Amino acid sequence: MVNARLSRRAALRGGAGVLLGGASLGVLPLFGSPDRKQDPDSCRARDLSASQKRLVVSNWPAYIDEDDDGYVSTLTEFEQRTGIKVDYTADVNDNLEFFAKVVNQLGSCQPSKRDMFMLTDWMAARMIQVGWLQPLDRTKVPNLHANLIDSLKGVGWDPDRTYSAPWQSGLSGIAYNKSKVKEVRSFEELLSRPDLKGRISLLTEMRDTMGLTLLSQGADPSDFSGDEWDDAIDRLRKARSDGQIRAFTGNEYIQDLSAGNILACEAWSGDVAAAEDENLVFVSPEEGTMIWSDNMLVPNLATHQGNAEKWIDYYYEPEVAAKLAAYVWYICPVKGAQEAMEKVDPTLVDNELIFPTAESLKTMHSFMALEEFQIRAYEGDFADVIGG
Amino acid sequence: MSLAADRASRSLRLTALTKEFATFTAVRSLDLEVPAGSFFALLGPSGCGKTTTLRMVAGLEVPTSGSIHLGDDEITYEKPYRRPVNTVFQNYALFPHLDIHENVAFGLRRRKVKDVDRQVKEMLALVELESQAKKKPPQMSGGQQQRVALARALINRPEVLLLDEPLGALDLKLRRAMQIELKRIQTEVGLTFVHVTHDQEEAMTMADTIAVMNGGVIEQMGSPAELYENPRTTFVANFLGQSNLIAGSVASAEGDVVRVDMHGNQVSIPAERAHARSGEGWVGIRPEKVLLAPAGEPIDAPGNHLTGGIVTDVSFVGVSTQYLVQMPWGQELMAFEQNTGRRAVLAKGTKVDVSWRPEFSFLLPASQDVNAGVLEEA
Amino acid sequence: MRRGRFTGYWLMLPAALWLALFFVIPFYSLLATSLYDPEGSVLTGYDVTYHFANFVDALDDFWEPLLRSLWYAAVATAICLVLGYVLAYAIAFKAGRWSSLLLVLVIAPFFTSFLIRTLSWKLILADDGFVVDTLQFLHVLGDDSRLLATPVAVIAGLVYNFLPFMVLPLYASLEKIDGRLIEAAGDLYASPSRGFLKVTLPLSKPGVIAGTLLTFIPAAGDYINASLLGSPNQRMVGNVIQNLFTSTGDYAAAGALSVILMAIIVAMVMVYIRTAGTEELV
Known part of the structure; x- marks a missing residue:
């Protein structure tokens, strides 16, 4: 009698376990991970640049010049010239980490709350592939197309620099x-x-x-x-x-x-x-x-694309590019910056780390775009x- | 059954034993001999040094100076686990992770004694806990734990068993029962018990010999009756029971009687109970020895007779009545009277005469504090 | 009166919500991840296809770092237990008025971040650092050998980082022990060492169990120590999982490996608690 009751209880418990397990398996598909591909044509915001003089930028740390007593940074000059208030944050520490930060928004056509961010070539390529980036209006960034150094033109993942503008290399x-x-x-x-x-x-x-x-x-x-x-x-x-x-x-x-x-x-x-x-x-x-290069990119649903394009065009002016390069010591992607460097800091004009010669450029390779x-x-x- | 059978019991002797701590001296040059097989009590208020003395005997404190002997062997600096001495701790200190059986077996197992199970069973039978062997200490009542603690110490057949306030945590009724129980067991096993307590009644109930300690020294030592009847100090007179202490001055000390002038009344005290022979002193008399009668009526006690008292307080407690009697010099004396029914209870305000038999009174030096030991028990 | 009958259940609500939010949902999410179709990707999405082969594949590919993690964690826990016991014992019984200060010192490393602490060990154990120099001078280490990028460094890092998790529960249970019990053991013919073995140690068992669990579990899943103090040859399962999630984007394998690690730890803990016994934990 006791045994019978015990075994009935065990059976009940076992049954409950099976039911719970089954229910759990049934629930699991809810936790699937959705397709992250988007269409930049349909996932875009109305550009408010004309009415809102703002620009939200995310970049890597120590990657831009800063105001110092007597020294006016390129960013401040940009603000003074255009009247655009730049909201600049150095919150990109790692390509993958930044990807993780925005994957849920950009992957489901939600605003990333940024107008522009700088990411390395391969990550930029990946974002172009999945349609997270907005094409730049060629007519709004004439300096980019006129002044981009030849070695950075015609990259496989963005042959016409429709989506990306190198910041530094x-x-x-x-x-x-x-x-x-x-x-x-x-x-x-x-x-x-x-x-x-x-x-x-x-x-x-x-x-x-x-x-x-x-x-x-x-x-x-x-x-x-x-x-x-x-x-x-x-x-x-x-x-x-x-x-x-x-x-x-x-x-x-x-x-x-x-x-x-x-x-x-x-x-x-x-x-x-x-x-x-x-x-x-x-x-x-x-x-x-x-x-490698880090590229200025405009994500889907950015609300100040026009201002972002003004920024890109500004940094492709040789004088501005030279001033920036003299501060950060990376390869400058802008033609004419070497000549402009004469006025900024003559000692850096022949610095190979900023202005590689045609000879050394031949020995520099980039990594192919991957599916x-x-x-x-x-x-x-x-x-x-x-x-x- | 005699647990001490395999070893000749020896006396415990403390000589000039002193323990100083950083800020005070707990025990001052203490000399003490505890005869083998006796039930010995160290009695005193808290802080008098009795527990420190016990811990030195157990080896849990190292004396600053002096020595401890068991028979002819000195054990002053012997490690506790090498002394044939065991302790029943205050609050018992039972091992909570072991069951009762293993608690009791602990000492035997450490000494690799054979036949542990049988001895433990016998011991548990002695303390009437055979059926509880598998329980853990926290599952037991205070009285049961107390008996386990006793069994755990006794089973080792120590030459001296130390009991540190063993009944302090029990309620009054249980305490009474355990007092009798402890005395029974001590008689049965015939071991030397050294019992530390602040409860004078407990000490008197159980001990053969009591040493009253105060301020790190022994005030007086003797049998309970001796201490009670013939205290040598005001502290003992007040701490053990209650005493009326009346100021007086010695008028004469001749032969076996000392005469004292007490506020104009002459009283006599036997010489062997007079601990002052000249000058000022305290005449002591226990309240139950004080006899009362309405003024002018005869009192059947020859000897010290005082007149002019007035009853100021009456407490009827069933077997006896307690009176406070104000004497002409202002002091209130206590008197306990058995309710034998021979005479009606005296009313408050009654004028009374007071008397006592001289052989019950005692005389203490006036240099001692009249209030020493009063209420310290509480 | 009738309304009161359900008060108890309503009071459980915050705790139940907490559990659902921070345990049940993440757990299901992890379980679902481990059953993803391995053909998916972060960008194209993953479907739950009950691909149980993920577990077999993960074990097949990563049994080595998995075993290594358990081994390192076990060694680190054993060392922590010995060091932590001595330390906790000293603080509980020998330190007197210094005990609170010592306790604060035990916790003091938590005032800096885990990462910074581990990085500073990198400096201490550096090839040209004084530890290596001293050991080389004493010929404990050969002239060409090193500590960084060896199992010794990784285990040392684990011991250092998780020692407080051992010391605190040990201290808590040792400190609770009534000193009179130890006196009683001495009174009952137990030498100090026997008294320790028969009284102090068994009474501190709750602390030992809590301490070993609190040390072993995070140590087995740790990846910071291996990645900062070790070389690729000391990679632990945490590193592999991290890599699979962030670099490779192989969620299915990462999820399966996480579930396997969790299952192994739960099984070990259950066996451990059953053998060590908890019924005596007063």
Whole structure:
């Protein structure tokens, strides 16, 4: 009798469990993740630029000049000239992080509350692909089309610069600590020299690290085949299993390099200049460097596109571009800025990190545009090597 | 059953034992001998040094100077776990994570004694807790916990069992019952018990010998009756029961009688109870020894006879009546009278004569504080 | 009177809402993620197709960092237990009037961010730092060896970061122990070491259980220590999950791995509590 009651209770409990489990499985599809593609033609806002003299901009930290006593920044001059009040925030720290910040709004045609933000090429390409960005009116940005340097024209993901305007560019190459180790000339050396074993770091940015690896394997990062990719990823995997690589890092590698934890590393040009450590040397590897740009982009439902276009056109004036470049020390994407630099700071006119020569430009490569399925596969391969 | 059978009991001797703490001296040069097999009580108000003395015997405090001996062995600096001494702690200190059986077995297991289970069962039988062996201490009543604590200490057959206010946490009725129980067990097992308490009634009920402690020293030591009948200090006179203490001056001290002039009345005190032989002193008499009669009527007690009292307060408490009698010099004396029915209860305001038999009175030096020990018990 | 019958249920409402909002919904969301069709992507969207093979795939691909995480967390917890016990014991019984100050010092690291604290360990354990120099001088470490980017550094970081989670519950349960119980043990022939084993240690068991759980669970899921103090060869499952979610955008695998980690931890905790026993936790 007791047993019977017990087993009935157990059966009831079991039944309830099954029911709950079944109900749970039924509920799960509600948590699916929707398609994020949008159509920029239909997902656009009325431009209020004429009536509202405002502009909301998101950019990376330390990426613009600032007012200092006696020095009037390019941004302040822009405001004075146009009467547009700029709401400028340095809230882009990482492409993927920023993507995560806006994916829910832009992915479902909601306002991102920004008129413009600056993102790196590949992320810009991705956003163009899914239709999150508004095309710029060519007639409103004549300086962009007249003054953009040739090497940045005709990129695969935005051939006519319809959606993007480069803000600044930079190089990925090699840095080493000259007080600790003799010169490192090539990326292959970095991956194989015995005296560097366990004392180098590479970047977690897939396009930079794989671009340089592809170059070292004789492939062209802007146009490579699946086999070439496999060779490159194998090369990287071997370096890792050999114990050559100490770490895959983000921005923090520069401290490790200064501290001597690593002797040489893959590095971004601007960082080495900004570190102000005379022992740190930036080298363009013999195989070539990767060049990347951060681009001014106008998202769907931006309400001040006209003002954003005024901003872009303003920063493509050579004098303004020179003034900005003298402050941030990145590659200036504006033709004529080199000449204009004579007046701003003559010592910087021949600085290769700001104005690369035609010769060195030939050694600078960009990474080819990837389809979503390629991103998945390649990021997965890369994550396998740097993690797990 | 004699738990002490396997070891000859030895006396406990404290010599010039002193314990100083940073800001005060708890025990001052204490000398004490506890005979083997006795039930000994250390009685005193809180802060008198009795618990510190006990803890030094247990090894939980290290004396500043002096020595502790068990028979001929010195144990002054012996580690607590190496002394044949066990303690029943105030609030019992039972191990909450162990059941009753394991609590009682704790000491045996530490000494790797065989036959633990049988001994524990016997011990639990002695304290009448056989059926509770599997319970945990928090599930038991205060009285049961107290008996577990006793069993846990007794099972080790210590040469000396120390009891630190063991009944303090129990209610009055249970306390009375446990007093009798403890005395029974002590008689049964024949061990030396040293019992610390601030309750004079508890000490008198159980102990063979009481040492009254005050301010880190022993005021007086002796059997309960001795201490009660013939206190040597005002502290003992007041702390153990109650006393009437009346100022007087010694008129003569010859032979076995001391005569004292007390506010114009001559009273006599046996020499062996007179602890002052000249000058001023306190004449002491216990309230139940004070006899009353309406003024002028005869009192059947020869000896000290005082007149001119007035009853100022009457409390009827059933078996007895307590009177306050104001004497001509203003002092109020207490008198307890058995309600034998021989005479009606005296009304408030009645003029009375007062008397007592000289052999019940005692004389203390006037240098002692007349209020020492009063109400300290509470 | 009748209205009062339901008061109890209404009072439960805030807690129930809280649970629904911060546990049930996220949990279902995670469970759904783990059953996504792996062919989806962040941009094209994911459908819940009950793709249970995600679990097999995730285990197959990532069993190594998964085991490594459990191993590192177990070692770190064991070290924390020993260090934390000594520390908590000293604070509870030996520190006297210094105990509150010491407790504040135990919590003091929380005044800075987790990230900053871990980064400063990077400086302390640096190849040219004094720790490595000293160990090399003493020949504990070879001239060419290092601490950073080794399991030692990662475990040291875990120990450092989670030690307060061990110390505080241990302290709480040790501090509660009545000193007279330890005196009683001594009185009953237990030497200090036996007294510790038979009385202090069992009475501090609730603290030991709480402390080990509070240390092991976050340590097993941690990724900061491995990514800042380790090299790719010390990656823990947290790093893998983070990578899958943010870089690769492989939500299905990331979700499956998260669910697996959670299931393993829940199972381990249940076995642990059952073996350690909680019925004595007064």
